[in-house]
Amino acid sequence: MFTTLIVQPIFNVLVAIYALIPGNNFGVAIILFTVLARFALYPLLKKQLRNTKAMRELQPELKKIKKAAKGNKQQESLLMMELYKEKEIRPLSQIGLMIVQLVVFLALFSGLNRIVNNPNEIISFAYEPVRNLSHMKDLASDISLFDNTLLGAIDLKRPAFSGDSGLYIPAFLMVLGSAVVAFFQIRQTMPKDRDAKTLKEILKSSSNGGKEPDASEINAAMARNMAYFMPGMIFVLTVGFPAALALYWFVGGLIAYSQQTKLLQSDEYALQEAASAVVVSKKPLKKPVKKAASTTKTTTTKKKQTKRKGAAKKTKKRSV
Numbered sequence: 441m442f443t444t445l446i447v448q449p450i451f452n453v454l455v456a457i458y459a460l461i462p463g464n465n466f467g468v469a470i471i472l473f474t475v476l477a478r479f480a481l482y483p484l485l486k487k488q489l490r491n492t493k494a495m496r497e498l499q500p501e502l503k504k505i506k507k508a509a510k511g512n513k514q515q516e517s518l519l520m521m522e523l524y525k526e527k528e529i530r531p532l533s534q535i536g537l538m539i540v541q542l543v544v545f546l547a548l549f550s551g552l553n554r555i556v557n558n559p560n561e562i563i564s565f566a567y568e569p570v571r572n573l574s575h576m577k578d579l580a581s582d583i584s585l586f587d588n589t590l591l592g593a594i595d596l597k598r599p600a601f602s603g604d605s606g607l608y609i610p611a612f613l614m615v616l617g618s619a620v621v622a623f624f625q626i627r628q629t630m631p632k633d634r635d636a637k638t639l640k641e642i643l644k645s646s647s648n649g650g651k652e653p654d655a656s657e658i659n660a661a662m663a664r665n666m667a668y669f670m671p672g673m674i675f676v677l678t679v680g681f682p683a684a685l686a687l688y689w690f691v692g693g694l695i696a697y698s699q700q701t702k703l704l705q706s707d708e709y710a711l712q713e714a715a716s717a718v719v720v721s722k723k724p725l726k727k728p729v730k731k732a733a734s735t736t737k738t739t740t741t742k743k744k745q746t747k748r749k750g751a752a753k754k755t756k757k758r759s760v
Contacts, residue, residue, distance in 0.1 A: 443550065446543060451551035452567050459573040467590025467687060474688050477544060478695040484537045485696065489703055492629050494529045545689070552684050556597050559583050588684075596684040611683035614690045618678060619671035621693035626670060628700055 453476075458469035501523060509516035524530070554561035563571060563580050570576060579585055588596050593610070600611035678686045 442547075447547045447550045448565065448567075450544065450547040451554075451565060452570050454548070454551065455562055455566050455576075456570050456573070459570065459575040464575050464585075464587060465591060466586070466588050466684070467594065467596055470590075470596070470684055470687050471691050474691040475695060478692055478699070481537065481540060481696075482699060484540060485699055486703060488537050489629070489700070491529060494527060498523065498527065498529070541692075545685070548688055549681065549685055552682055555588065556682050559586050559588070562586060590683075590687060594683055594687075596687065597682050599681055599683065600679045600686060602680065608683065611686050612679070614683065614686040615675055615678045618686060618689040618693050619675040621690065621697055622674050623668070623671040625693065625697045625700060628697075628704060 454469060454473045457472050457476075458464060458466055461468060461472065502520060505519045505523065506516060509519065551565070554565055560583055563576065563583075566576065571580070575585075590596060595608075598605060598608045598611055600615045601607050674689060678689055
């Protein structure tokens, strides 16, 4: 069912792009497919950032709830759920974007694996309308016409590292680039806290003090660890796969990072207080009101002084 409903449709979109673009280069087709995929996921990214901002702004309220509950975890959970419901926030909604990205990645992996193992699958696994495209008919008669490279420079069938062929530098650089981009993308939405404790420190202090560890501190520590875990997982996942997947992940990461940067610079999505200084570059606020007030005070003072001088002169004249 996964193959029929997800893998084959995604595979056919990619193959149709490949067959229709000038030059019929598979690497260029993957880049164009990635651009389309990232813009299709853009609404989910916006929803994720809205949720992140809302959760950040709720932190003072959550601290009050924790203080009011006085260690009663059941009451604390109920109060938190009521607050989320009142503010229309779904704490788990951020998982949606990750799941969709993973599904697309697995579908691409399955489809590209077919081509790597047997190039003729590009014909047999395609839908009838796709097979009837001009270039696809040429491939059906001569599969050697299939250009499985990125502009003739990178062999997209080869993995970054394998036991047979060893290290393939172009693919390795794309894998490394994917991990680096993912790291900076996660860091964009992470709160900065110099006094933040590591997960190890939290657990150690709670065990020494005989108290239950703070759930909010644990969640924050785990979120910080994600900045290292996710890029590491991407690197491990893609280093042994065909370079086509590394190309998809790298280009997709660059586009997602650019989209997120643009969103975070707008007031609607900008993360307040603890937002990353790399992303949210707010201009210094001008204070014309204060300046106007100060100039008004100066003008008023001068007028008063003038009136006093005038009154003094009149008094002198009268005395004379």
